[in-house]
Amino acid sequence: MxxxxxxxxxxxxxxxxxxxxxxxxxxxxxxxxxxxxxxxxxxxxxxxxxxxxxxxxxxxxxxxxxxxxxxxxxxxxxxxxxxxxxxxxxxxxxxxxxxxxxxxxxxxxxxxxxxxxxxxxxxxxxxxxxxxxxxxxxxxxxxxxxxxxxxxxxxxxLDPKTGVPVTVPKVVSDSTPTVNSIDLNVSDEQLLDISRKGMLALSLEEMQKIQQHIADPQVVAIREKVGLGAELTDVEIEALAQTWSEHCKHKIFSAKIEYEDENGNKETIDSLFKTYIVGATRDIREAMGDDDFCLSVFKDNAGVIEFTDDWSIVFKVETHNSPSALDPYGGALTGIVGVNRDGVGTGMGARLIFNTDVFCFASPFLEKELPPRLLHPRRIFEGVVEGVEHGGNKSGIPTVNGSIVFDERFAGKPLVYCGTASIMPRMLNGKPCHEKKVQVGDHIVMCGGRIGKDGIHGATFSSEELHEGSPVTAVQIGDPITQRKMFDFLIIARDRGLYSSFTDNGAGGLSSSIGEMAEDTGGFEMHLDRAPLKYSGLQPWEILISEAQERMSLAVPPENLDAFIQLAKDMDVEATDLGNFTDSGYFHCLYEGKTVSYLSMEFLHEGVPQMVIPAKWQLRNLSEPELAAPQDLNVELQKLLGRLNICSKESVVRRYDHEVQAGTVIKPLVGVANDGPSDAAVFRPMLDSFAGVVVSHGICPNYSDIDTYHMMACAIDEGLRNYVAVGGNIDHVAGLDNFCWCDPVKSEKTPDGEYKAAQLVRANKALYDYCVAFGVPLISGKDSMKNDYQIGDTKISIPPTVLFSVIGKMADARKAVSMDVKRPDDLVYLLGDTHNELGGSEYYEEKGALGANVPKVDAASALLRYRTLNKAQDEGLIASCHDLSDGGLAVALAEKAFAGGYGIKVSLNRVAADAGMREDQILFSESQSRLLVTVHPENQAAFEALFKGQSCQHLGKVTIQPELLVSGEKDKILISTPIDLLKEAWQAPLREM
Amino acid sequence: MPKQVKAIVIAGNGTNCEREVAFACKLAGADVSDIVHVAELLAGRVKLDDYHFLNLAGGFLDGDDLGSAKAGANRLLHAKIAGSDETIADQIRRFVAAGKLVMGVCNGFQLMVKMGLLPALTGESKQSCSLTFNDGGRFEDRWAWLKVDPESPCVFTRGLDAVYLPVRHGEGKFVTDNKGTLMQLEQQNLAVVKYADADLNPTMVYPDNPNGSEASIAGICDPTGRLFGLMPHPEAYIHRTHHPRWTREDMPEEGMGLWMYQNAVRFIREELLK
CATH class of the missing domain: 3.30.1280.10 (Phosphoribosylformylglycinamidine synthase subunit PurS)
Structure with a gap:
């Protein structure tokens, strides 16, 4: 009962x-x-x-x-x-x-x-x-x-005796496992119908490719030998749909793109991924030669770079946008614990050291009526933050870096980026730990959680299919504790050398994890009926593609199988032997001894046809706004400080444990009252060493409305300048790109696809150009290409957004620099020139304008500046350093002052600005590669000597008088506001979230 | 050869801070500082009896799903060690009776309170206090000043006046079952550390008191002073770079949290093993 x-x-x-x-x-x-x-x-x-x-x-x-x-x-x-x-x-x-x-x-x-x-x-x-x-x-x-x-x-x-009636939400299923075959010898229309009804998301071309494959008499002859016929089984078609999905195969980034620029010049790009992303890393690694610090790029669940002589750093960033739109809490929680499995499941295994999170939302205070099925941004904000909070805190992983970007278009689809870093020994049992290889004969072992209908077909479902008694399929809720137990177990199994390879079960479930691992040997044989289930009634194809969480797949050599299973049992982790890796050349699944899939590995992995996407770039007819000179710059500054993209995110940051593991040297909140905004985090992963991992990011979708090329360049620069601001070594740093785009494939639904595809091309070109110019290799990344909302006539497309995450090291974390001013009379310097670049700026947006002059990055001068800054930091010459980004110089000055609890007095005349710029333009321009530093007077000569010949302007000094004082021409006072007022303006908007 | 000081930190089922606690013990001078998975204890392969200093570290035992450390306490009270009729709780009671030290931090403190190990006013393991949701209803990570009761019998805080440590919890509000319990805690100087304002006066005002704890209590000990639990994290401030303002203030290399571990090791070496 x-x-x-x-x-x-x-x-x-x-x-x-x-x-x-x-x-x-x-x-x-x-x-x-x-x-x-x-x-x-x-x-x-x-x-x-x-x-x-x-x-x-x-x-x-x-x-x-x-x-x-x-x-x-x-x-x-x-x-x-x-x-x-x-x-x-x-x-x-x-x-x-x-x-x-x-x-x-x-x-x-x-x-x-x-x-x-x-x-x-x-x-x-x-x-x-x-x-x-x-x-x-x-x-x-x-x-x-x-x-x-x-x-x-x-x-x-309410019945006073019995209370609320008892409901037992048990899954009840009386379906018996069956395998159906699908006749593909049908018309094109019917092929598409099969794809649509089965939620396979395969195009006609892809369906035809499968149709041709199964029509081959040689294929049929081989199938007949294992008891299959001339029709594919549902297990096989589902496996193909998973493996060929955009999510797994990145078909847009692998497509052939016919690109035409604004002058009508045409070029064919054979895979954006290979040309610009892999290409950049290849060229940079060649240029680095012996100094190449990359260990494993693009091929594993995460990228790996050298850290110290004994340790490597692993880094990965994922997005979990669609699930978070449907269930913000579960989506974000699953996002963070999911990316954690990538971090752990790289090479032979790594230990998680920190998480990062970046969200893009519409304003939580949005008062507009939303179209059907969209959750209010406030609810998304609250749910996502709570999901990441639980995922990180409960897993014992500090969340050390992040940001929240606001734009009304993110009401259509919020972006939830979850990043995770881990460390692994350089060598494990005599072999490089970042390498792994499945051997023929290894057992397929699945460990962790059980399989249910969770996450079948990802997010392509509709609520109409949900009814009492039927399990929810697309929405998953992560379980950090089950996962933590599994990780504790895996790290011991790793050190004992009990497995030869492993990976996580994410998108596509066993179909993807085993399918990919089996590429090492060229085949496998897996018994789906042996998989442990949460409840009965799952069909064989469901077992294969379920995305139930907290599972890893391993290749365990026969001689270690008993020890592996016993260790799992001792540590209360479920581990099940599902079959073997083979060199048969086939994706071979069985159910109760009967073959239910027999697909050629080659067809599965190489068979997907390449898409062809048209792209045409057009310059938009943009112009600079004619704004009246503001009456009072004090008011303008306070308005900017209170803008959602600039204001304090302290209420969110405090909900994340950012200090567990006792390694966070530069915390997200710094300064005299522990509430100033850090540029980047420095983390010491080994308690007995001062070597620090430095992590930061850049993201600026605002500039995409002008030109995604410069959006990309600015995101790279922002990530790097945040990184160097705290002391990150500019010559030992890697990047990760996470593209979130609106659908760029021209179709009836997307008539402007050619423009969106061209935006994608331009962002990739900048990615290549600037990574090469800065010498920053890309080590991993991800793309999410369908961030649109469309119901009826309402379509909301997100602004093209790239999160550029940056990870690297500093040899001695004790040399790290925080952004808050330290002492009265310290000298204030601005590094870098200020141009009339307010296009897409927060200041223009406050005025309701977009503008045309998007900031541009001069990588050569920036790189020299960053290297010189590293030298100054190393010599202990920098008292504080803060990057200039949203809101420009004025916002950076205010933040530095109130974070440090002192005033700043500067003269705008000393800023190296373009001729003819108005005072408000100088104050709020978002020109890139600029940093604001303070220097103790005794270090002035040494500091100025280092920056001799570079753009380095002595603007003024730190004052004991707690006021920001900015003067202009003829010493006219432009801004004079007590720092408490500035801080209040900055803290108020999201304080109660 | 002098006897070795042996510390143990229990890990597993959602414990998160075992590595830094073990490191703090080591840094404080413990000769042995082992991280032991609870499965090893339940399998009977490791015994608490072989150690002097038991550390129950921070984390989220079983996700704190039934209330902080509730399911964890239930496991230690009821799960039998393989091949015996003994529970880990039985081993802990024997450990305590042998005059050894136990420190619980954050989730470890919650665990001690919910197992009835603290404050153990009558000497029996009956829960008389609890730690529940912060008044603000949310998890928070922030640093807090703690005023130490100089009259306390607590072994861990000997010679200390005040410490600055991070709190990182959602369920840290200390409450007692009745006024009598609170009165006894105060009268016997068992309310070892209290959240304090900048002038080091105990406070009920947020955020200096981050969770609304009764009588500003952040940590308590038992009447012997050998069992101690607190919500703030001493293991998170053992080096100056842990301090949130180390880039702007001159401070000693050693963090304030390390003092508590040093006191523990000194007690074991000088009083327990003498």
Whole structure:
């Protein structure tokens, strides 16, 4: 039978969670409730005795000091409306899993496969009578209908004896596993129909390619030998669809692009990826020669570079945009724990050291009516932040660097970038740790979580297919603890040399992980029926492509299999032998001994036809705005400081543990009150060494509206100048590109595809040009190419956005520099020239203008400046250093001053600016490669000597008077504002988020 | 040869800070500082009896899914060590009875309180205090000043007046089951560390008191002073580069958190192993 255990706080104990929910209902939806109380509900569906249930309720389920528990009766009282929110069947319920384990420890008996614990939360709303409003609160705030269900009862509807009726959200399935074959000997129209209905996302050309393959009599003859026929099975077609998906094959980046520039010059680009990304790294590595520090690029789950003589750094950044749009919490959580598996699953395995996160949202204060199915940006903000918080904090990985970019178009699709760094020994058991190879005969072992219908077909689903009793398929919820246990186990297995290769199970599930690993040997044989399932009723093809989380696939040599499985068992991790890697040349799956797939590895991996995409670049007819000279620059500066793209993100940063592992040397928040904005993070991964990993990023989608070439160049420069600002070594740094684009393929739905494709080409050209110019190799990256919203006639496309992440090292983290001014009378210098480059700037946007003069990067002078800065840092000449970015010089001056708790007095006349620039233009221009540093007076001569011949302007000094004082022509005071006021303007907007 | 000081840090099931805690023990002078997965203890391959200083480190045991450290406490209380009828809790009780030291930090403190190891006013393992959701309802990472009670019997804070350490938790609000418990904690000087303002006066005002803890309590010890738990992280400030303002202030190489580990090692060497 099922028991309901309800746990609530005792009288007089503050319900902080309920109070937070009350506040957020008011902020999100505008309903001002009197009170919200919360209760936890455990529905225990298991054979237990009364006393065992009582013990669980009194013990692990409730806290005797602050809580009380009720079994099969309500605890709720003194409310108007009760809303109970629980998961739909099949949705990952981490708390339910922990509760089940807790009962098992008490009874000493394991639950049977049918038994389980399901959790839900009761919200008791007071000050609300209208059930329709409660429904809205449930739907729009308390729950997500994709993964959760809810019950609403008014006080008089709650049965005083039994409470809320028992619901057991168990997955019930009576389907028996079957394998269907698909007749592809059909018309083109029917081929497309098969692709559409099966959510295969294969184009006609791709379907035809498969049709031709299976029509080959030689192929059929071989198939017949293993008991298959002239038709593909559903297992095979699903495997092909996964392997050939945009997500796995990056078809747009591999496409042939017919590009035409603004002058009508035409060129054919055979793969953007190979030409510009791989090409840049190849050329840079050649130029570096013996100094090449790259160890593994593009071929593994993450890139690997040298760190110290004994250790290497591994870095990867992923996006998880579509899932986060549907379920912000689960999407972001899955994003971060998913990229963690990439970090761990590189080479023979690495230990995670930190996470980074960058989000692109619409304003949380957006007041417009949103088109159907879009969640309000505030809800996305809150959910995503919480997801990354749980994913990072619970996994014990500090989140050390990130940012949030706001643009209204991100209402159509939020961008959620999750990055992770890890370290591995240079050598493991006598071999380079960043290399791995599956051997013929190795066992296929899957470990970690079990397989369910989670994430089948990614996000290409519609809610209409969800109904009570059917598991949710596309939305996943990560489980950091199951994953942490698996990582603890894997690192021991690695050091004991128990496996020869491994990788994570991400997109495409086993189909992709085993399919890719088997490229080493040229085939495999896998028994799908041996895979452990969360619940029965999965079809063989579902087992193959499920994206259920927290799983890794390994190649374990036969002689180590027993030791591997035993270690897993000891450490409470499930590991299952699914078959063997072979050199048969075939993707061979069986179910209960019967062959269900027999695809040639070569066709699977090389068969996908190359796309051809037209691209045509046109200069947009843009001009600079004619703005009246501002009346009061104090007001302008405060307005800019309060803009969402510039203001403090402290409320978010504090929710991330940025110090666990005790390695964070430059933290995200620095300065006299621990609240100034760091440019980059410095992290010391080995506790007994001062070698530091430096990480930062650049992202500037604002400039894409003018020219994506310069957007890309600026993102690279921004990443690098943040990196050098804290002391990162400019000659030992690598980049990662994460492209998020709107659909660039011309079609009925995308009539402007040629322009969007040209934007993509231009960004890639800049990526090549500037990485080569700076000597920064790319080591890994990812693209997400369909960031559009389209329902009916409404289409929202995100601005083309590239996150350029930067990772490198500094030999001695004790030489790191923070951005806050340190002492009165220190000298303030600006490095780099200021041009009339306000196109796409925050200042213009504040004025409602775009402009035309997008900032351009002069890599040669920037590189010299960055190298010289490194030298000055090494010699201890720099007291503080801050990069100039959004909002330009004025914002950087303000941030440096209030972070340090002192004033700054500077003269604008001394800025090396283009002739004829107005004062507001000099203050707010976003010219690149500029840094603002302070220097102790005793170091002036040495500092100036180092920068002799470079653009280095002595603007003024740090003052004890806590005021930002900027003077212009004839010493006219342009800005004089106390730093407290500036700080307040900067902190206010997102303080309460 | 003098006897060795042996520290153990339990890892696994969501413990996260085991490496830095083990390093802090080592740096403080422990001769042995082992990180041991809880599975090793449950398998009976490692015994607590072989150590002097038990560290329960920060993290999220079982995700804190049933409330912070609740499921973790349940495991230690109920899971049997292979081939015996003993639990890890039994081993810990024997460890304590042998006059040894236990320190719990953050999730480790929550674990000690929820197992009833702290404050153990009557000497029996019954939970009388708790750590629950911060008044702000959110996880927060920020640094806080702690005022040390100079009269406390706590072994770990001997000679200390105040320390500056990071707090990193969502469930750090210290509460007691009744006024009597709180009164006893205060009267016996067991409320070892309290959140304090810039003048080092205990405070209830956010953010100096980051979570709304009763009587500003950040950490407590048992009447013997050998069992100590606190929410802030001493292992996160053992070198000056851990300090959030090390780039702007002159400060000693050693961080304030290290002092607590040094006190522990000194006690073991000079009093336990003498």
């Amino acid at each position: 099922a028991w309901r255990i309800v746990v609530g706080l005792k009288d007089g104990v503050k319900d902080a969670r309920g109070e937070r929910v009350r506040r957020e209902i008011k902020e999100h939806l505008g309903y001002d409730l009197e009170r919200v109380q919360t209760l936890d509900v455990y529905t225990v569906d298991a054979e237990l005795s009364d006393s065992e249930v009582e013990q669980a309720a009194a013990g692990p389920f409730s806290d005797p000091v602050i809580q009380e528990a009720a079994i099969n009766r309500p605890l709720a009282s003194g409310f108007d409306i009760l809303v109970e929110v629980g998961f739909r069947p099949g949705v990952t319920d981490n708390t339910g899993r922990t509760a089940k384990e807790a009962i098992q420890y008490i009874t000493g008996r394991r639950f049977s496969a049918d038994e389980g614990v399901y959790t839900s939360t009761q919200y008791l709303l007071t000050g609300l009578k209208d059930k329709e409003v409660a429904e809205k609160i449930a739907k729009d705030f308390l729950a997500n209908g994709l993964i959760q269900r809810w019950t609403i009862l008014s006080a008089d509807e």
